[in-house]
Structures are given as C-alpha cells and as structure tokens.
Amino acid sequence: MSPGDDHGYGDSGRTGDEYSTIGGTRQTRTRLPGSEGGDNHGRRPARSSRSLVTVVGVVVLLIAAIAFANRGGGGGESGDDAPGRSGRKAGSAPTAPTGTKPVAGGAGPIASGFAHDVQGAQSAAANYAVALGSAEMFRANSRRDILRATHDPAIVDGLAADLDTAYSPDFLKNVGLKEDGTAPSGLSFVSRTVAVGTKVAAQDDASATVEVWCTGLVGLAGQGSTKPVTSTWFTITQKLKWVGGDWKIESSNQTEGPTPVNGDNRASTADEIAGAVEGYGGFTYAR
Template sequence: MSLSDGGGYGGGEPGGPDTGGQTRTTLPDGGDTYGAGRRPRTGFSSRNLVTVVGVVVLLIAAIAFANRGGGEPSGADGAAKDTDTQATAPTGTKPVTGKNGGIATGFAKTEQGAQSAAANYSVALGSEGMFKADSRHAIVDRVYTTDAAARLKGSQDKAYSADFLRKLGLDAAGNAPKGMSFISRTIPVGTKVEQFGDDKAKVAVWYTGLIGMAGPGSTDPVRTDWQTWTFELSWSGGDWKITDDAQKSGPAPVAGDVPAAGAGEISKAVKDYGGFTYAR
C-alpha cells in the first residue's frame, strides 16, 4: 500500500462509495483526505493536555501550601513559634469582655494575655483622664497592684503639677479653656514579651501618641510622638497588674508628607473615632 498523489491511500475499499477510482478514507480523527485540511498534530491528544494542566495546577497548589506561614509550625493556641518575627501576629483568641471603669479586664494568664493587658493599660495611662487628679487615681488603682498604686500616686500628683498643666494650656484642675479640646491618646503599634513565667511578665509596647490642644489660637497644636513603654506585670487577683514601668523615645519612622489637618478637623476626628480594646 502506498500514498497516492491526492494524499489518499490507493486501492479499493469493500463497500466504500464511488470516488472516481480513488478510495475516500475516513481517518481516526474524523477528517478525510478530500475534506478541508486536517488540523496539524501537536504531539498531544486533548486527554494528554488535560492531564498536563492538572499536574501543573497541583504543583502550584503544593508550592503555595508549603510557603504558607513561612513553613513555621504553630503552637496549640495558634501563635507562631517565632516570636521575634511574629510578635504581634493574631492568635484567634477572642477579646476580653470585662470592663472596669472603661478599662479592659479579665486577661488570660498567657503571654498573649499579658501583651493584651499591657497594650490596654498603655491606652488608659495615655488618656486625657490622667491629667485630672480623681480620674488619674482611679486609673492607677485599676491597672497597678495595690502596693504600686500607693507608691505612685504621690509622685504622679507632683508630676502633674499646676505649672505642668498650665504649659499644656490646662487649668489647675486639668480642664481645657472654653472652645478648646485637649487631646491625649496612645495608639499601640506592637507588643513584645521580654520575660514570662512564675506569675510574672515583662512586656514592651511600641506606640505612637497624640497630644496637644485643638482650637482657635492654640499655642500647643496636636502633635504625634513615638515611644516604647515597658511594663513589669504580676498576676494578682485573677488578672495582670502593673508593678513597675518605664518609657523611652522611639523608634520613630520618617515623617510622611500628608498635610497637617486643621484644629477643628483633628478635634472632630478624636471625638468621632473611638479607641479599641486590644487583644491578641
């Protein structure tokens, strides 16, 4: 058997139609030598192509799964074991629901609970309430141990002196002038456990803060600051309490190029946007 000039196969085919002396041969792919040109063969059947695509998809999925989370195993509570690089990674633990004078309470006796306590306590200690004696004493009593609170109140009262308050534009009782808004807010950016164990914890809170007077003619406009606040905590009365604390400046990022808002806009934003209960 040999190929004919017309591209078909010579010779007769029993029972085939009359094609003028040539055999009209139907090929396996459904084409024939007398029809339109056959599609060129690529070396793959459609079934083989589907198989190859499927293998590629599975390989991509396997690589993505292996790279997920940096390949680091997690602990039973869902926290990444590499605490240096995942210091503030979420754990899925529900936020605390207790409140004591507006301050979160009922933190877990875990590293995450200690971090949550430190973050929330930094918010309370950086609030406007610290500039009035009655509210300051109430905040200190709630977040410090009994002994630490008793030790601190006297020195804090001296620090928040009438002269200090006057420099901020407040009167001796810590009140802002009529038509002005005094703003003081701490916003935690991240937390880090420095020590943990034996009912003790030491947690550093990196935060940015807002402080200043918003209003017409203010000589102390609201500005930002960057600090690290380190708390020594003790498990007392079923919750974390502060036994000692210290602050240091920074680290501070490069200032952005966002134009500063006017006093009215800042004052409105602080009133409209409430704070958070921080939990890991």
C-alpha cells in the first residue's frame, strides 16, 4: 500500500498492500493501569520489495475480500475528538482509565461482552484488530470462528465464503504455507498484530467508529526461510454496531502508518525470531 491509500470494505479486488492487517491470537492476560480487576485481555508489509511481494500479501487480500463482502461499508468519519454516550470526549488522552470493567466474558480466546460505552467500543476494536491480524486467520476452521466472534452476524456467512475463496491453496502456497494454512516443517508462520492505541472518531447509542493504531509482524521464521518476518505500522478504522448486547464489526478499512523512524536495533536471526514467537504469547486488551 502506498502512503495515503485507504482500502475499505467498499473496495473490491486486491489492494496494493501485500501485508494487510487482517489475516496467533495466542493469548496472555495483562492489566492496564487503573483497571479494577479487568481482564485485559489487523499488518501491513514492509515496503514493496519484489522479493516480498508474494509473501506480504496475506492480510491485504483479506481486507480486499472483506471489501468485496461489505460493498458500500467502510470508512468512518475522522475526528480527533468525538463525544461518547456519556458526553465525554476521547481526545488527548484516549487511553485514560475510567475504572469501568469493559469486558464481561469471552468467545474462546477473543474477549466479548464489552461495555456499551466509549471505552467498551475501543476495547472491542483493539481486541478485534488483534484477532483478525492473527495466524489463525489463514486456517479455514479458526478463521470462521474469528469472524463469528468479531463481526455482525448478518454479514458473517457471506464474508466467510468470500474469504474461503481468497485463501485459496495457490495463495497460501505463494505465502509459503501448506494448503491447510500451516507452516512447512521447521518453520514458524508469524502473523501478529499489536494495538498501540485507540481513538473514537464517532459514536452514538447504536454504533461507533474506532481507529486502532497498530504495529504488526508477519513472515516465516526459522532456518532457510526466504520470507523473513518484517514489522509494519498501520491504522485500522472499524465501524462497530451494537448488536446482540455487544459491539461487532459492521465494516472496516486500513491505512498506512503512522510509522516511526526505525531504531538502531540489530536484526535478530531467524532462530531468535522463531524462539520469541513460540515463547511469548500475544496479548488481549481491555481498557
């Protein structure tokens, strides 16, 4: 994806981004400052180098499929400050704790039962970005479970069918995976999204538009990998709908960045990356 491109659900076909965000959700529980006993509990690629073009295509293809399945949906209005149901604004301190427990339960490894307010919508959006950016999205059974846990039930079946087509055997082979979406022997497939922050662009009693600033990892780790793990930065804008007593995704789009300047860290070896991915579980989020 080139800077400034915005691929929403309303677009069809492939996007220019070879590593879009949606695409393991190994889960670790963490606790954010100020949460009272709360369980705290979607990538984009390196710049378009020819050698990575086929590798980095996974998540973007998912976004394109979602775009096809949700024609006409998509971007929410942008705004730095937007009032929530309580009349409070999410602006300069969008992650400030409020003391309200935003998660009541879970759908397997994905949080559910989010509070019907500003912080609940942000928590839902962050959790969903992590789940949709996971390696489990590349396997048919787990992909359908993730879609059911994160999306409006009215669009799940059509979306799942389109994604089954998108994740074809040929596509998975081009990414370096086997036909069932698993990595070849001796390699570890990495597809992990980390939510850096959230911001509410718009919200009323029945809907919310939440921007999630993310960084992600994607690629194959291990000796002999020709598709190394790379890091990316992107922002996902999710339009959420209050349905069945919870926030669910109605449509979504993704843009590049904001991207910080790379530091001077030494790039780790393939074995070091593989060991880190296997040894450190991913996070789920709650505000």
